[in-house]
Amino acid sequence: MSSISLNGSTPAPLAVGQDLLGAMLDAGLPAMYLCMAGSCGRCRTRVLSGGDALGVPTSAEAFHRCTPPERLACQATLARDADIHLQQPV
Ligand code: FES
Numbered sequence: 001m002s003s004i005s006l007n008g009s010t011p012a013p014l015a016v017g018q019d020l021l022g023a024m025l026d027a028g029l030p031a032m033y034l035c036m037a038g039s040c041g042r043c044r045t046r047v048l049s050g051g052d053a054l055g056v057p058t059s060a061e062a063f064h065r066c067t068p069p070e071r072l073a074c075q076a077t078l079a080r081d082a083d084i085h086l087q088q089p090v
Contacts, residue, residue, distance in 0.1 A: 001081070002015065002082055003083045004086065005085050006030070006031060006086045006087070007086070007087055011083065012024070012027030014078055016078050017078065018077060018078055019075065019076065020045070020074075020076050020077070021033055021036060022074075024086075031043065031073060033074060037060075038061070043073040044071075045071055045073045045086045046087040047086060048086065049085045050083055050085060051071070052082075053079055053082030054079060055078075055079045057076070058076075060075050061076070
């Protein structure tokens, strides 16, 4: 079982294949976002731990010049079980 937390919140469930923004919204975490589609860049987040368990960055993340440890939460998905700790704003 994997988990996700934002700014030190209580860990919430996160499933392999799930995007980080969707998991945060499902858990009621106050994530920043607008488009949910990789366009606005508003969901930029710093991955404090667990980043090596995320899928490869998307072209949208390259467009927004996300460099480790930053990811777009609506684009980054969990590739294998891990506990992910995020920080917003970056
Ligand atoms: S919510 Fe717009 S890029 Fe993620």
